[in-house]
Amino acid sequence: MMRKHPSLFGEQRLLFFVEVPKAQVEEMKDVAGKAEKQLLAGLPDKPELAIQIQQFKIDAAENDGAKLKASFEAGMKSLAQALFDKDKASASTVAELTSLAARVQGKMEASNAPVTLNVDAVTKNLTIGVGEVRYLTPETAKMIEDNLPGCPEDMLRAIKEAAKEAVPGSRILEGFTNFSAAMRAIPLEHRVLALLVLTGKKESRDIKDTAIQGKVDSFVAYCKGDTGVQQLMKKVRGKFMLIKGEENAEKRKDSDAKIPGHALGLCKNFDEKPNPTQADKNLMLAKLMMAGVDVSNEAAVFDKKLSPEARFPPLQGDAFDLALNKAMGALSFLANLYEQVQGVVQKPGEKKKEAAAAKAAESAGSAPEDATVTAQRTKLLGEMKVAPGTSVDAYIAAKEGLQGTKQREVAGKEGDVVTKKGLAAAASATPADTAALATAEATLSKAQKELKELTTDVDQLKLMKTGAEQSNKDIRENVDALRTLLATDLVKDREGASALAEFLKGLGCSLILPVGLELKISASGGVPSLVNMGKFNNVVLSQLKKDPGGVITFDALGNVTSKPEDFASALKSLRAHYIAESAKPK
Amino acid sequence: MLPSSGQEVYDMIMREIEPDLVTDQIELMGEKYKDETPEQKKARGERYQKAFAEYDVRYAQYLTEQQTMVHSFKRNLIASVERNSSDDDQAKIDSLESAFSTTA
Numbered sequence: 255m256m257r258k259h260p261s262l263f264g265e266q267r268l269l270f271f272v273e274v275p276k277a278q279v280e281e282m283k284d285v286a287g288k289a290e291k292q293l294l295a296g297l298p299d300k301p302e303l304a305i306q307i308q309q310f311k312i313d314a315a316e317n318d319g320a321k322l323k324a325s326f327e328a329g330m331k332s333l334a335q336a337l338f339d340k341d342k343a344s345a346s347t348v349a350e351l352t353s354l355a356a357r358v359q360g361k362m363e364a365s366n367a368p369v370t371l372n373v374d375a376v377t378k379n380l381t382i383g384v385g386e387v388r389y390l391t392p393e394t395a396k397m398i399e400d401n402l403p404g405c406p407e408d409m410l411r412a413i414k415e416a417a418k419e420a421v422p423g424s425r426i427l428e429g430f431t432n433f434s435a436a437m438r439a440i441p442l443e444h445r446v447l448a449l450l451v452l453t454g455k456k457e458s459r460d461i462k463d464t465a466i467q468g469k470v471d472s473f474v475a476y477c478k479g480d481t482g483v484q485q486l487m488k489k490v491r492g493k494f495m496l497i498k499g500e501e502n503a504e505k506r507k508d509s510d511a512k513i514p515g516h517a518l519g520l521c522k523n524f525d526e527k528p529n530p531t532q533a534d535k536n537l538m539l540a541k542l543m544m545a546g547v548d549v550s551n552e553a554a555v556f557d558k559k560l561s562p563e564a565r566f567p568p569l570q571g572d573a574f575d576l577a578l579n580k581a582m583g584a585l586s587f588l589a590n591l592y593e594q595v596q597g598v599v600q601k602p603g604e605k606k607k608e609a610a611a612a613k614a615a616e617s618a619g620s621a622p623e624d625a626t627v628t629a630q631r632t633k634l635l636g637e638m639k640v641a642p643g644t645s646v647d648a649y650i651a652a653k654e655g656l657q658g659t660k661q662r663e664v665a666g667k668e669g670d671v672v673t674k675k676g677l678a679a680a681a682s683a684t685p686a687d688t689a690a691l692a693t694a695e696a697t698l699s700k701a702q703k704e705l706k707e708l709t710t711d712v713d714q715l716k717l718m719k720t721g722a723e724q725s726n727k728d729i730r731e732n733v734d735a736l737r738t739l740l741a742t743d744l745v746k747d748r749e750g751a752s753a754l755a756e757f758l759k760g761l762g763c764s765l766i767l768p769v770g771l772e773l774k775i776s777a778s779g780g781v782p783s784l785v786n787m788g789k790f791n792n793v794v795l796s797q798l799k800k801d802p803g804g805v806i807t808f809d810a811l812g813n814v815t816s817k818p819e820d821f822a823s824a825l826k827s828l829r830a831h832y833i834a835e836s837a838k839p840k
Numbered sequence: 841m842l843p844s845s846g847q848e849v850y851d852m853i854m855r856e857i858e859p860d861l862v863t864d865q866i867e868l869m870g871e872k873y874k875d876e877t878p879e880q881k882k883a884r885g886e887r888y889q890k891a892f893a894e895y896d897v898r899y900a901q902y903l904t905e906q907q908t909m910v911h912s913f914k915r916n917l918i919a920s921v922e923r924n925s926s927d928d929d930q931a932k933i934d935s936l937e938s939a940f941s942t943t944a
Contacts, residue, residue, distance in 0.1 A: 297885045297888050299882065301869075301884045302869065304860075307892055311846075311895065312850045312863070315847075315849040315899070316845065316846030316847075317846070
């Protein structure tokens with residue numbers, strides 16, 4: 255039968271039917287069916303039998319309604335489980351489940367189903383659980399934190415862990431409710447003290463203010479006398495011990511390696527670089543940030559004379575701070591990478607251009623001119639555009655073919671000139687021989703000039719191809735390095751991952767990189783660019799409701815024109831903004 | 841009112857067939873028919889018999905509709921979640937491909 259029970263908070267509870275063994279149900283149905291038939295047969299003579307027949311009909315409807323309800327419930331549970339499996343422990347999953355539960359309820363009511371499925375306010379608001387996994391909702395986590403300002407973090411975590419297990423109707427939940435109510439009777443500034451006394455970490459007799467001591471004693475006495483609170487405290491104590499054990503293990507691990515992540519490995523390669531540029535340093539700082547290193551003392555980081563412990567101190571702070579630092583590192587890394595790629599490849603006015611020009615000058619035997627190289631590249635790209643579908647390799651091969659033909663043509667014309675020189679120098683030479691030599695020399699000169707142009711074209715094309723391939727290689731390597739860093743460091747611990755997920759949710763973006771990312775070498779032999787990298791910047795700025803370009807700017811070529819530190823500044827502001835938004839009543 | 845119990849389901853269907861047999865009318869039956877003749881009583885019994893037969897037909901229809909609705913609802917929910925999940929994945933891929941796209 256379906257029954258409605260009031261919950262602890264007065265709302266209707268989500269109830270499930272107690273399963274009766276199937277064989278027993280079938281037997282009962284069989285007996286009921288026979289009885290109903292007999293009654294129906296006697297109905298013309300005894301209309302009052304309608305009362306009993308009616309009861310059979312009602313019982314059948316109750317039974318069928320239970321089956322329908324169970325079917326709804328099973329569907330909802332399997333969906334919820336699928337969501338959890340897909341994206342464990344993310345805040346968005348919890349929100350989605352809450353929303354799903356509400357939708358299920360609304361849908362069922364709208365569908366006129368012969369069942370009532372009201373999602374218990376306690377179930378919805380305290381925890382969302384499927385199978386053996388339960389998650390604390392953000393509202394409940396906030397409620398706990400609000401009640402225990404300044405509570406030691408490990409203790410707070412233990413209470414939250416215990417609250418997760420507070421299933422509706424349980425003594426733990428009752429204890430949690432009573433505990434919260436009792437806690438509110440203690441002035442805000444003394445709640446942590448009361449908690450410490452309750453858990454035996456402090457003595458109430460040490461409290462000098464007798465009024466406060468009295469309140470704390472009353473609180474402790476109430477908690478010790480309430481079985482629900484006792485159940486809760488037992489659970490909290492167990493969780494607390496577990497957490498302390500984990501932390502001790504972590505500390506032991508940390509004492510073995512006081513340098514976060516793989517900072518040492520990262521810097522070993524860096525230290526071996528002969529002349530690192532500022533861009534190299536920026537990238538390294540960003541990587542170290544992602545590894546959880548405090549890079550505020552930049553000079554120390556790059557001072558090889560210092561000990562590794564002094565160079566790479568771990569960042570201090572809560573999980574949110576650590577995650578924020580790592581996220582900032584990731585964004586700085588991307589910004590620096592972008593800047594470096596653009597600087598090295600997109601702007602040939604620096605290193606690449608000089609190398610290309612020098613190579614061109616060497617082969618062409620003329621002084622390198624920026625404008626000449628640019629004009630030549632523009633000409634080559636223009637030629638390729640009128641031959642759609644021509645790949646860089648095919649175009650180079652075609653040019654080399656022309657070059658070979660021209661070389662053979664030049665060799666032939668050189669022979670012709672030699673022959674004609676002989677004729678013109680002979681004693682029997684006529685004015686016609688002299689004229690023929692002049693014509694042959696002019697033809698040779700023209701062919702030599704064309705060969706020189708073709709050779710320069712081929713060399714320039716090869717340089718462009720090599721540059722594009724190198725930049726792609728750099729990007730791939732850096733993206734791979736970033737992906738590794740993100741996978742191994744950024745979301746290593748659960749608290750950090752959770753805080754980061756919240757943070758990224760605030761950003762409205764994700765730092766997950768695709769597997770098997772491929773960057774194409776452009777058909778034109780041009781330079782690949784990360785033109786959309788500025789999106790990260792725009793996301794940050796839009797979250798801050800600032801005009802894009804107000805903090806970090808990218809020029810027309812996509813170059814970062816402000817410092818990576820601005821990213822940090824923007825993200826810190828964002829964090830404050832996000833925390834303020836989260837604190838607003840919903 | 842939503843039929844939240846077997847009794848409500850029964851009443852909802854029976855009210856359209858034979859008002860005498862709705863649950864809140866049963867108790868009034870004795871008083872209502874205290875003066876009927878044996879013939880009238882027999883006719884009433886036969887009417888009730890037909891009413892219950894009709895109830896069985898309509899209840900079976902009702903149950904089929906409800907079961908169809910449950911299955912449809914579950915199918916739609918699953919499809920919706922799968923679609924959302926797929927959209928999420930595709931959106932992530934699009935965003936990332938765009939972020940790392942190359943230009944000529």
